Amino acid sequence: MPRMSRRPSDFIDGSRLWDRHMALARFGARDDGGVDRPALSGVEADARAQIVAWGRELGLRPFTDAVANLFLRYEGRDPSLAPILVGSHIDSQPTGGKFDGVFGVLAALEAVQAIIARGERPLRSIEVVAWTNEEGSRFAPGMTGSEVFTGKRSAQELFQIRDAKGITVQQAAEAVLSRDIDIPQRALGFPIAAFLEAHIEQGPVLEKAGIPIGVVSGIQGTRRYRVRVAGEAAHAGTALRAERKDALMAAVRMISAIDRAALEPADTMLTVGLLTVSPNAPSVVPAEAFFSIDLRHPQDEIVDRVDSEIRRITEVEKGSCEVELIQIAHARSLTFASEVRAAITRAAQGIGIPSMDIYSAAGHDARQLHYWCPTGMIFIPCHEGISHSPKEWVEPEHITAGARVLVDTAWDLATSKPPR
Numbered sequence: 001m002p003r004m005s006r007r008p009s010d011f012i013d014g015s016r017l018w019d020r021h022m023a024l025a026r027f028g029a030r031d032d033g034g035v036d037r038p039a040l041s042g043v044e045a046d047a048r049a050q051i052v053a054w055g056r057e058l059g060l061r062p063f064t065d066a067v068a069n070l071f072l073r074y075e076g077r078d079p080s081l082a083p084i085l086v087g088s089h090i091d092s093q094p095t096g097g098k099f100d101g102v103f104g105v106l107a108a109l110e111a112v113q114a115i116i117a118r119g120e121r122p123l124r125s126i127e128v129v130a131w132t133n134e135e136g137s138r139f140a141p142g143m144t145g146s147e148v149f150t151g152k153r154s155a156q157e158l159f160q161i162r163d164a165k166g167i168t169v170q171q172a173a174e175a176v177l178s179r180d181i182d183i184p185q186r187a188l189g190f191p192i193a194a195f196l197e198a199h200i201e202q203g204p205v206l207e208k209a210g211i212p213i214g215v216v217s218g219i220q221g222t223r224r225y226r227v228r229v230a231g232e233a234a235h236a237g238t239a240l241r242a243e244r245k246d247a248l249m250a251a252v253r254m255i256s257a258i259d260r261a262a263l264e265p266a267d268t269m270l271t272v273g274l275l276t277v278s279p280n281a282p283s284v285v286p287a288e289a290f291f292s293i294d295l296r297h298p299q300d301e302i303v304d305r306v307d308s309e310i311r312r313i314t315e316v317e318k319g320s321c322e323v324e325l326i327q328i329a330h331a332r333s334l335t336f337a338s339e340v341r342a343a344i345t346r347a348a349q350g351i352g353i354p355s356m357d358i359y360s361a362a363g364h365d366a367r368q369l370h371y372w373c374p375t376g377m378i379f380i381p382c383h384e385g386i387s388h389s390p391k392e393w394v395e396p397e398h399i400t401a402g403a404r405v406l407v408d409t410a411w412d413l414a415t416s417k418p419p420r
């Protein structure tokens with residue numbers, strides 16, 4: 001009888017992978033079941049050491065770099081070829097869960113373990129990666145490990161960013177790196193054949209559709225703004241309404257009109273999450289209102305249209321006040337490499353796991369890597385789309401399915417013929 005050759009996905013051990021999630025969640029565990037693991041903190045260094053230990057048990061060689069990105073290398077048959085990188089991040093928001101980021105790193109480790117168990121070496125080396133400071137909650141902004149690696153930001157610039165206590169990234173990174181024993185530092189920005197990031201969806205689409213695998217087509221475009229409306233403080237009882245420069249009333253008119261301008265199409269994401277008023281006293285006409293705008297959509301044309309509406313509306317609705325609109329971030333929408341998306345879809349089909357194309361609503365390290373090498377992402381469902389919360393939850397069967405699709409995709413990419 002002809003023997004069917006077994007795929008790497010046949011060697012994925014779902015319960016081992018689940019147990020590692022629970023083990024890693026102890027580093028920075030919160031009383032409510034969540035995780036608080038700031039980038040470059042002591043608890044993150046502990047979690048990092050645990051991952052290095054797991055990697056060493058498999059014979060993987062750890063490497064790091066100037067910003068403490070962590071790599072675990074499984075050597076391919078031709079070590080001179082650019083490696084496939086697979087991973088995500090292990091830092092969390094202060095009210096984080098057990099799966100955001102961690103799933104991508106542990107699924108990558110499980111993938112390499114499955115490939116080793118199967119017994120055939122890939123052509124290219126495969127490296128598990130944990131990028132430094134994806135979340136940006138301790139050191140803002142986020143995605144800086146991958147940003148510095150890909151040369152979009154210099155390490156010197158990153159090093160100067162401080163946390164709320166005044167500690168710089170450089171000091172925190174040095175503290176983490178000083179704990180590394182026998183982990184060589186490599187240069188930033190080496191050639192990569194492809195990058196794969198598995199991640200929880202952080203949205204409700206897959207769960208609602210009952211589909212365990214999302215083949216991420218791209219990341220939606222974003223613009224973020226800060227708006228300062230300057231009026232004049234006055235007595236709430238004596239200043240005539242018509243003569244007031246009421247900064248809050250002007251801001252409210254702006255926010256309301258901007259909200260209406262972003263109603264269509266229905267998947268336009270528009271959020272005003274920050275609003276401060278000063279002097280913020282009940283009997284004083286507000287002298288200043290300050291608010292944020294967060295705008296996102298998969299199509300740049302939509303983002304750009306709402307952007308011009310925001311600029312028009314803030315001028316029209318300011319009335320007798322002054323307005324200052326500053327765009328603090330602008331990221332174009334992006335579409336991941338078709339060959340990587342096709343490889344993910346093929347891998348899911350090959351093992352009979354249903355998949356669908358899906359857009360990423362949130363940013364990921366894959367955004368930075370997209371400009372460096374062919375890149376793709378695999379999403380799995382999370383309960384009610386909740387993340388950045390102790391309530392974040394993922395079904396064990398989806399963790400397993402994600403790792404199975406990840407390993408077959410990684411194997412496919414790592415055995416495809418050069419040049420790439």
Ligand SMILES: [Zn+2]
Pocket residue numbers: 089100101134199
């Ligand atoms: Zn994440």
